[in-house]
Amino acid sequence: MIEQDIVKIESPEQLTDILLVFDKEKMKIEAVKGIDKNGELTTTAVNKKNQNQFMRVDKQGDIFSNFFSNFLNQLQNPTRFEFFKVPKLLSVKIAKEMQQHINNPTPEGEKIMKEHQVKIESIKENNNENIDTMETAEKKQEASEYRFKPEDIDWDTMSNLGLSKEKLEKMNLLDPLLKGYKTNELVPISLNLGTAITRLDARLSLQTSEDGKVVMAIHGIRKEPQLNFAFFGHEFSKEDKDNLLKTGNMGRVVDLTVLKTGEQTPSIISVDRLTNELVALRVDKIKIPEEIKGVKLNDEQKQALMDGKPLLIEGMVSKKGEPFDAVVQFNADKRYVEFQFDRANKTNQTQQQEQNQEAPRVIRGKELNEKQFEDFKEGKTIFLDGLIDKKGKEYKGYFTFNSDSGKADFSFSNPNSAKVQPAEEHKTQTAVNSEGKTNESTKKINEPLKSAQKEPDTQKQQQEQEADSTPAKNRGRKM
Incomplete structure (x- = not known):
């Protein structure tokens, strides 16, 4: 750093x-x-x-x-x-x-x-998960619940990433970071490179560098998993690639090479679904539960999960008390048994209900407070004001979390109440400033519209709107 x-x-x-x-x-x-x-x-x-x-x-x-x-x-x-x-x-x-x-x-x-x-x-x-570092981290974590202390972090350097202790605490991210985990959501950060600033979304984790300093690792979003390169000595087969792209898990145990020692370590491999980063986990760190959703696992089922294989479990009971069958598999990134989805074909509605998408903490650049976030992730509609459109003007509206898409549905009016009048004053502004649409009364105005503006509101804007609006004189030959 x-x-x-x-x-x-x-x-x-x-x-x-x-x-x-x-x-x-x-x-x-x-x-x-x-x-x-x-x-x-x-x-x-x-x-x-x-x-x-x-x-x-x-x-x-x-x-x-x-x-x-x-x-x-x-x-x-x-x-x-x-x-x-x-x-x-x-x-x-x-x-x-x-x-x-x-x-x-x-x-x-x-x-x-x-x-x-x-x-x-x-x-x-x-920038991939380092198995050797992972092993050291896990040993430390076994000795103490927290691997790091807040004072271990160089907060002055963190400020150059747009991060602070208060911000991480407010987003409920500092505690898991101090325990040695990656953030379970993408965090907007700014990289200040002196003469240039780049902004990106990334998962974060704390790691110890070779000189003993605690540094913030940035796990940026990749277009796709890097499967055409060797991963700690493992060359991916066609079946490996298909499994990782389809389900996010490779589905078998392979020997990976620890870079520093050359040691061969039996491990499973998964894809971080938020960033497309490849993640490895040693087999001896896999912990299989005794039962899943009311079904007690036998030794054969436990071994299948230990081997990284997908496993069909029948007769599980959902939170609503309804029986269902589903495929489960151990995920190296999450480090627990998850319900398995075909990433290209999410067709099982019951399974989707069991593993909903996580609600974002930041909506259109505005960070939710605790009450807003709790209501939002429970599917309740929340109201946000002080939002900024693409041309820098404020607007407001209502947001409801869509657990199927993992995104926030937006409306200018409250979708849950017919008595609440739509925020009409912002519709024209947002349509023109952010969506590139045209409003007849303001189409020749060059500057962004203000909140509630539908007509020219200054002499300059009135002149712009009236310019060239009179029909051209007939320039034909006189007879």
């Missing part, structure tokens, strides 16, 4: 690196600008004229690793490219030397390439 005294240095040019990329198809070194909405890399020529377009990245290892891992997972075809992290002030010079090496390879050029290359495999290994 970045130390606080480094963060405060007012020399962003010296603290900033940029990403160069070698496109294997073009055989050309360019500077990275970003990634477009289709997952395609956008680049520009490396020269002083284009420097304000270069993607800037933090020099420090922990934050850069998290950033670059998320960056790769958004990229459509990462294997086509090789990436290099170079100081911004030397970027033009180094890019020129690299291009010369590509055109006419030399030992000196090869040394420059290797010195600045960002190794994709190394980044992926650092």
